[in-house]
Amino acid sequence: MPGITNGQVVAGGNGAGNRSDQLDYPSGQVVAGNNGEGTALNQLAYPFHLFVDRDQSIFIPDASNYRVVKWMVGASEGLLVAGDNGQGDDANQTNWPVSAIVDEMGTLYIAEWGNHRVTRWFKGAKSGIVIIGEQEFGDETTRLNYPIQLAFDRQGNLYVVDTDNQRVQKFAIDKSSCNTN
Numbered sequence: 001m002p003g004i005t006n007g008q009v010v011a012g013g014n015g016a017g018n019r020s021d022q023l024d025y026p027s028g029q030v031v032a033g034n035n036g037e038g039t040a041l042n043q044l045a046y047p048f049h050l051f052v053d054r055d056q057s058i059f060i061p062d063a064s065n066y067r068v069v070k071w072m073v074g075a076s077e078g079l080l081v082a083g084d085n086g087q088g089d090d091a092n093q094t095n096w097p098v099s100a101i102v103d104e105m106g107t108l109y110i111a112e113w114g115n116h117r118v119t120r121w122f123k124g125a126k127s128g129i130v131i132i133g134e135q136e137f138g139d140e141t142t143r144l145n146y147p148i149q150l151a152f153d154r155q156g157n158l159y160v161v162d163t164d165n166q167r168v169q170k171f172a173i174d175k176s177s178c179n180t181n
Helices: none
Strands: 058-062 067-071 079-083 097-102 108-112 117-121 129-133 147-152 158-162 167-171
Touching: 058 097, 058 108, 067 097, 079 097, 079 108, 079 117, 097 147, 108 147, 108 158, 117 147, 129 167
Parallel strands: none
Antiparallel strands: 058 067, 067 079, 097 108, 108 117, 117 129, 147 158, 158 167
């Protein structure tokens, strides 16, 4: 928010200990993976990012497996939602997916590090559509050079961290052509 100069500590910040306002070697709960590196749906290989939707499902770009998986609350394995057809630039493939987000209609957006692009996958689709970038990197505003993170603002604009171009780009996404079939 404009004008804010201080943040608020929400956990810890008061040294190690066991008071209610301290953390002392806190334990996490595994919610995805933990079965070693691999290709099975209960395994991950170089997950870089995660996105949690309204239902608390976790979307994970599984970079070295060239796919995005969705882990629902309490699941023992993920569901394939994009890729898993080997590394490549075909519509049904990804190349080092490193960030994934889902919009209010359930459409998945993936930043592909290796393809220098952002793809859109409609819910249930077997292939994606390139909406930003191309397989070859570049510094024009229509190209990306190792995109690494995605975010939406409240107006539905898509922000892309364009790593090797040393910039963040904002794109107005046309959702009029989006369908949920």
